[in-house]
Amino acid sequence: MNERLTVQVEGLSHWFGTGAMRRQVLQSISMQIAPGEVVLLTGPSGCGKTTLLTLIGALRKVQQGDVCVFGHQLHGSHRGQRQKLRRHIGMIFQGHNLLRCLTAEQNVQMGADLLPELSYRARRDQARYWLRAVGLDDHLSKLPHDLSGGQKQRVAIARALAARPQLLLADEPTAALDSVTGREVVDLLQRLAREQACAVLMVTHDPRIVDVADRLVQMEDGRLIPTLG
Amino acid sequence: MTSGFWQGRRIPLAWLLLSRQPLRLMVALAGICFAGILMFMQLGFRDGLFDASVTVHRLFDADLVLMSPRSMSSISMSGFPRRRLVQAMAHPDVQGTTPVNWNFLLWRNPETLKTRSILALGFEPIDPLFTDPELAAKAKSLTSRGRVLFDKRSRTEFGPIAEWFEEGRIVETELAGKRVRVTGLVSLGPSFGADGNLLTSRETFLELLPSTPPGSIEIGLVRLRPGADPEAVTRSLKESLPSDVQVFTRQDFIDFEKNYWRSSTSIGFIFSLGAAMGFVVGCVIVYQILYSDVSDHLPEYATLLAMGYRLNTLMGVVAREGVFLAVMGYVPAYAAGQGLYALVRSSTKLPVAMDLPRATLVFSLILVMCMGSALMAMRRLVDADPAEIF
Ligand SMILES: Nc1ncnc2c1ncn2[C@@H]1O[C@H](COP(=O)(O)OP(=O)(O)O)[C@@H](O)[C@H]1O
Ligand SMILES: [Mg+2]
Numbered sequence: 001m002n003e004r005l006t007v008q009v010e011g012l013s014h015w016f017g018t019g020a021m022r023r024q025v026l027q028s029i030s031m032q033i034a035p036g037e038v039v040l041l042t043g044p045s046g047c048g049k050t051t052l053l054t055l056i057g058a059l060r061k062v063q064q065g066d067v068c069v070f071g072h073q074l075h076g077s078h079r080g081q082r083q084k085l086r087r088h089i090g091m092i093f094q095g096h097n098l099l100r101c102l103t104a105e106q107n108v109q110m111g112a113d114l115l116p117e118l119s120y121r122a123r124r125d126q127a128r129y130w131l132r133a134v135g136l137d138d139h140l141s142k143l144p145h146d147l148s149g150g151q152k153q154r155v156a157i158a159r160a161l162a163a164r165p166q167l168l169l170a171d172e173p174t175a176a177l178d179s180v181t182g183r184e185v186v187d188l189l190q191r192l193a194r195e196q197a198c199a200v201l202m203v204t205h206d207p208r209i210v211d212v213a214d215r216l217v218q219m220e221d222g223r224l225i226p227t228l229g
Numbered sequence: 230m231t232s233g234f235w236q237g238r239r240i241p242l243a244w245l246l247l248s249r250q251p252l253r254l255m256v257a258l259a260g261i262c263f264a265g266i267l268m269f270m271q272l273g274f275r276d277g278l279f280d281a282s283v284t285v286h287r288l289f290d291a292d293l294v295l296m297s298p299r300s301m302s303s304i305s306m307s308g309f310p311r312r313r314l315v316q317a318m319a320h321p322d323v324q325g326t327t328p329v330n331w332n333f334l335l336w337r338n339p340e341t342l343k344t345r346s347i348l349a350l351g352f353e354p355i356d357p358l359f360t361d362p363e364l365a366a367k368a369k370s371l372t373s374r375g376r377v378l379f380d381k382r383s384r385t386e387f388g389p390i391a392e393w394f395e396e397g398r399i400v401e402t403e404l405a406g407k408r409v410r411v412t413g414l415v416s417l418g419p420s421f422g423a424d425g426n427l428l429t430s431r432e433t434f435l436e437l438l439p440s441t442p443p444g445s446i447e448i449g450l451v452r453l454r455p456g457a458d459p460e461a462v463t464r465s466l467k468e469s470l471p472s473d474v475q476v477f478t479r480q481d482f483i484d485f486e487k488n489y490w491r492s493s494t495s496i497g498f499i500f501s502l503g504a505a506m507g508f509v510v511g512c513v514i515v516y517q518i519l520y521s522d523v524s525d526h527l528p529e530y531a532t533l534l535a536m537g538y539r540l541n542t543l544m545g546v547v548a549r550e551g552v553f554l555a556v557m558g559y560v561p562a563y564a565a566g567q568g569l570y571a572l573v574r575s576s577t578k579l580p581v582a583m584d585l586p587r588a589t590l591v592f593s594l595i596l597v598m599c600m601g602s603a604l605m606a607m608r609r610l611v612d613a614d615p616a617e618i619f
Contacts, residue, residue: 050619059535059616080539086615087537093619097532099242101249106240113239114537120238143249163536171619 005068006167006199007033007056012065014051025051027222028065035166036197038190040210043219049203050171052219056201057089057169058082070166087114090160090198092170092189096152098144104131104155105140111162130158134188150181157189161196168193170202179208186212243549246522257518258558261595264511265562266569268504268591269583273570275500277581282490283483284418284580285348285426288359291327292459293317293466294482295449298475302489303348304422306331308445313474317449317466322457327356330434331447336425337403338388345386348423349377349404351434358428358450361415370412371430377404381414382578383425390414405437419578421490449474504594511598515554519606523547527613535615544607551603555596562595563588 014026025048033039041049054060055067058074059082067074072085090111098107109127112118118126131137134154144152153173160168170189174182186202190212193200202213210216218225247254282303295314299307314326330351335344352358354368367378379400381391391414393400400411409429417426435441453462459478466476477485491497523530530543566583573581 054616054619057535059619083534083537083539085537086535089537091535093532097528097618099529099532100526101245102240102242106245109240110242110533111536159536 004035005032006035006037006070007031007201008066008068009052009056010066010068012052012055012062012067014048014055014060014063016051025222026055029222029224031217031224033167033199033201035199036194038193038200038212038214039202039217040213040215041201041203041217041219042205042210045205047219048222049219053169053171053201053203056167057091058085087163088166090163090165090168092153092156092160092168092173094172094175096144096149096156096176098152098155098159100144103141103143104136104147104151107144107155108158108162111159114163126162127158130162131155133161133192134158148181149177150185153177153185154188157185157192161192161198164196166198168198168200168202170200172203172205174204174206174209179206182206183209243546244553246526246546247550247553250522253518253522257515257554258561260514260518261511261554261558261599262562262565264507264514264598265559265591265595266565267507267510268594269562269566269587270569271500271503271507272587272590273566273573273581273583274579275497275504276584276587277573277579278421278496278500279487279490281418281420281579282422283486284420285350285423286483286486288361288417289450289479289482290357290360290452291450291479291482292453292457293451293463294477294479295451295470295474296477296482297447297473300447300475301493302422303331303420303486304333306447308442308447309449309474311444311446311449313470314446314449314451316470317451320462320466320469322453322462323451324454325357325452327352327358327450327452328431328446329358329448329450330431330438330441332434332438332441333423334405334437336387336427338386339390339393339400339402340388343386344403345424347383347387347404347425347427349434349437350426350428351431352428354430357452364415364428367413367415368428371428371433373412374430374433374436375407375409376412376429376433377409378413378415378428379411380417380419380426380428382416382418383427384419384578387425407437409433409437418580421496421579508594508598511595512602515551515599516602516605518554519547519550519602520609522550523606523609527609528618530610531613531615531618534613535618540610543610543613547603547607547610548600551599552596555592555599558599559592559595562591566591 009029009031012026012029015022015024017023043049055062062075105127108130109123112123112126131140134157136154174186186209297307297309311328314328317323318326332349333346334349336347337344354371358364370376379390390400390411394411394414419425463476463478570581570583573579
């Protein structure tokens with residue numbers, strides 16, 4: 001396994017269900033993501049994109065094949081090991097998944113709070129820094145309830161980046177947004193990730209945003225389709 | 230040390246979860262507060278009852294007390310021969326004795342003319358009865374027949390005796406169907422067994438209750454010479470006296486009465502049960518609140534797990550919610566308890582007061598209630614699956 005690759009997947013297969021209901025959703029997938037690389041994953045609905053993302057994101061147990069993230073083998077890893085690894089992986093969801101009872105600033109600080117070596121003040125400054133970076137300095141103390149869809153997704157980006165991840169996983173981050181806002185959010189995501197030299201794996205259906213990627217990966221029926229990239 | 234605190238400081242998630250849902254918080258606090266008040270009242274009544282059952286018992290000027298073995302409590306006293314006190318005097322350590330008659334008589338309220346049962350103690354006015362030194366002077370007035378000293382802390386149903394007496398009026402009424410006059414006031418206090426008390430001479434007592442055999446008394450007070458060992462004298466008196474009399478030390482006499490109310494009646498059980506009900510109701514409410522709180526926020530908890538927070542951290546959040554609820558629910562319950570105790574004292578004259586052991590006990594129960602519920606609600610957290618949130 002190559003230690004310098006951010007993500008290295010080798011012969012990854014995954015099944016859901018048991019007995020007669022058992023269905024294979026990933027079939028011997030192999031892919032790599034280099035540090036700082038922005039990779040876009042597309043494919044029809046139900047082809048297994050989210051499943052692949054959750055396996056790389058250390059959210060699921062690997063059943064067969066190798067998944068190495070930052071050089072850590074995830075096949076056979078324990079719950080606690082996966083939880084520690086997740087601290088270095090930023091995740092942006094289709095829904096924003098912000099904590100409803102926290103303000104924008106506090107939500108972002110929940111990300112910064114994962115950095116153990118920083119003081120409270122430093123972590124709060126981090127939170128403010130990232131909210132400014134996503135253009136929300138005027139909305140620090142607003143609850144998610146009072147923010148628009150695009151603003152909420154920006155808070156989610158700020159929260160993901162505040163934990164200083166080396167890998168960012170995004171699953172259809174623009175699905176709930178109109179096309180203009182979606183474009184803005186993706187541009188922002190790409191720009192900030194590049195500034196941090198953070199690798200990105202983004203799932204999207206949206207053909208208009210393919211130009212932000214370094215590389216495009218297509219998937220169908222649990223397999224990767226070789227593309228020119 | 231402070232830098233460590235600031236280093237470790239986090240977003241107060243538990244507090245924000247509670248405070249940003251004011252309606253849910255209010256319901257939870259109302260439930261805890263209700264449970265707390267119920268526990269305060271029930272336990273207060275229980276302890277107050279046990280204390281009140283011995284208001285008079287505590288006042289006697291005695292080191293040992295003789296009682297008939299058939300006497301079960303202050304409300305069912307049997308007599309024993311007065312001679313036993315004379316025999317007790319033969320013991321070298323016994324310095325003095327007081328024979329006391331003890332029974333309930335019907336008192337007619339001179340204002341409303343209604344009758345009510347009152348505890349009457351008959352003693353020789355020259356004998357010491359209570360440790361209170363003021364009684365001796367007042368007792369002199371009892372040497373005439375048909376005179377009583379009325380307990381001014383008796384319940385108001387006996388009539389405005391104290392007021393009338395202090396106004397200088399001559400207060401006369403009917404006791405056990407015979408005319409008596411109040412010649413003084415004493416301050417004893419009502420108990421669960423007796424709503425009011427009065428003192429009179431044995432001579433008057435026997436006149437009011439002619440059925441009492443002349444040589445029979447209900448309790449005998451025994452005073453020992455200074456330095457004598459009450460336990461040792463009790464033992465030797467038990468041996469020398471016939472079995473128609475029982476010997477108690479002063480403390481055993483008090484405990485005997487308390488024990489009666491505690492065990493021979495279901496009063497203690499009923500009040501403890503009442504407190505337990507409050508506890509259970511509180512548990513159900515807090516559990517419901519915390520469980521639905523965790524359920525409502527399950528996707529958010531799953532998000533935190535996906536971000537790399539530990540399950541233990543999230544359990545800590547729920548536990549802290551429990552602690553906050555306990556503290557915030559206890560404070561108003563404590564304040565309300567104080568107020569209600571004052572109300573009970575003024576309307577029933579029961580010695581119910583907030584004391585540290587009970588305040589601590591109720592707080593512990595509320596804490597157990599909240600933490601137990603939090604622990605149960607945490608089981609729901611296991612359903613937060615970070616793989617399912619994409
Ligand atoms: N938890 C699950 N249990 C059973 N089947 C699942 C589960 N999650 C996804 N699937 C199935 O796996 C397949 C791939 O799903 P998914 O990875 O979500 O696809 P995509 O994200 O590309 O739309 C789908 O057919 C879906 O029904
Ligand atoms: Mg999907």
